[in-house]
Amino acid sequence: MAGRRARAQEARRQQARKRIIGAVIALVILGGLVAVGVWGVSKLSERFAGPEDYPGPGTGEAIIQVQSGENGYDVAATLLEEDVIASTEAFTDILVDDPSIQLHPGAYRVQQQMSAQGALDAILDPANKVELRVTVPEGYTLPQVFERLERDLGIPQEEFLQLAGNFTQFDLPEDAISLEGWLFPATYTFDDGITAEGVLETMIARQHEALEQYGVADADAQRVLTFASVVQREARFAEDFGKVARVFQNRLDINMPLQSDATVAYGTGNLHVVTTTAEERADASNPYNTYQVPGLPVGPIGAPGDQAIQAVLEPTEGPWLYFVTVNPETGETIFSETYDEHQQAVAQFQQFLRDNPGWGG
Template sequence: MANDDTSWDDIFRSQPTPEPTPAEGAQQPASDGRAAAPSSRREARAAAEQQRPDPYDDEPRRPRRRRGWIGWLVALLVVLGLAAGSVGYVWLNYEEQVRKVMGWEIPPEDYEGTGTTATTILIKPGDNGDAIAQTLVGADVVKSYDAFYELLLAENPSFYPGVYTVAEKMSARAALDALLDPANRVENSALIHEGRSIHQAFDILSAATEIPVEEFEAAAADPTVYGVAPEAPSLEGYLFPATYTFDPGVTAQSVLQTLVNRTFQALDDAGVAPADRHRVLTMAALIQREAGPIKEDFYKVSRVFTNRLEKPMNLESDATVSYGTGRTDTVWTTPDERADASNIYNTYANPGLPAGPIGAAGDLAIDAALHPVDGPWFYFVPINLETGETVFSATFAEHNSAVKQLQEWCRTSKSPNCD
């Protein structure tokens, strides 16, 4: 050991003298040609520093790839976010259209089965599919508008106005089938034949609607409320002969207005001016009552009455006299009845047409009144009350001969129609 008097210089001088080394930073090659390993940490650090690129070197730096994936990830997340936002906007605003294009449509809500409690719905004249669907939803017959309306678009059915028996909580299919089934249509039908009087029409209408005859009589007391001519003594002749269907709950006045409107329609279709309605109807009703079942005779009877009016000559229709006495079941009259001028319908005692129609005239009688066939006749008489065969005559002598034929037929046939 060194004693206490030994200095630091002596200690360091006592270490082996190092071999001369190359210039600083140089490294001696190993004897096998490989670079010699650094002999100390200082040399290792120095060697590492030499291998680092010079930050000021003119060579361009290569990008560091270890952080590149972060940028791509951020960009991808931004794109996905924008796409999600766009998809969300489209879905919120155009969900129905998207579902339709993609085939993802949700079936509309619908009940199942044929329903529960029976009910009725009204299809009004002019109602289209939209109105009918809303009516069904409002009555809880179907669960949703779309369920029923989609069926209408697919099948394009036709509906008829009226009251229909259906049920609550029906499937759309069952509801449509029910409306298309004629058996479910609630009908109050009335058939009025040509030639029927107003009182006969009241009986028919009352049976169909269950409205008392008295209500029809009261409703018809003032004929002007229905728009008929002011000179019309009553609604006689203005209740058009046809088949009618009435909905439950109708009133006597609404029923009568329906028939009057139908008469106006027939006259309008025939080209009759409103001012001529009463005259034409009066002539047509007379023809309807006097002519038989043979179509051609309507136009001949019209010619007889037209010739008489133009002559002038009283019409002398037994049917008018009988109507004025209150009888509509026969045309036979007595001499006293034919002489009664107080009967405003009596065309024996009074000139011209009767005061108004004596029954319901149909389209054929209206057409005959407007278009009498050419002919010289002033008289006619049926000679067979079963077949309606009628003889038309130009002179009174010819007419008397035809009357004898009728009398003979009555004697031999003993027909009750001759009484």
């Protein structure tokens, strides 16, 4: 009797264990199904949610350079590298949807972690384009030009000097002896990131444009710029440019030395004076000494502008062979036909120097 009860109890215990094991297995299977379901939903969600994108509007600041010839994928890669956008797809998808969008070369100010649409809007907004502006005045010599370019563009003068040492790499005529005179004086706007070579190429191209505008043949370009550079340094007021050009042209026509102190000073490297010494004017080794060397100097002595170029091509009609600025402070200049008249004007200038000792030194 006792044995039967024991066997029955053991059977019930085994059945209970089977039920518990079955329940555990069922729970495990159910848990697995739930996990697989969640994973599948997650994958489907990722598939249809679109590419990763920042919510925007962004923080901080970044400068993005869009290079000439780059396409939307190139720009997207740059934006991703600078952490402006979260994925390239978010940006390029917008461009694919609207083929009319045009991306222009330049540097643009944007923010990091922007939405793709926000980044695109920033690049398309002209107000975000980063530009550098520099003004090169007429008459500036190469050292002065390079100093101004460094100041306003942040490009070291050494880079310009190195390029100037190999000036034949640029679009210049065969008789050019340097970059002097070929960097057109004007106001320029450059994209951030412009190179020294790019700056010089732009300025030289602008000089070619000016010469072409006045109908100057390539074979005459160096001579015209040399002549115009002397006029640029010697004339002060608009009404005097044509007269100064006429004086020098009249002298050239009769093989009379130009006798320009500006050319002598350029040859000595002392560019901040208005007078020269008798010793400097007697130095025939100075190729810019137009007291000793006949005709025009060996090359330009600065950067001539439109007014000087036009004056050389269309000088004012007149018989003058001499001129002198009798009052450097006001710029008053007297033009004379005869040497005696000129000497009277020179006496006025010398009186000014006596009244203003040390002026112009």
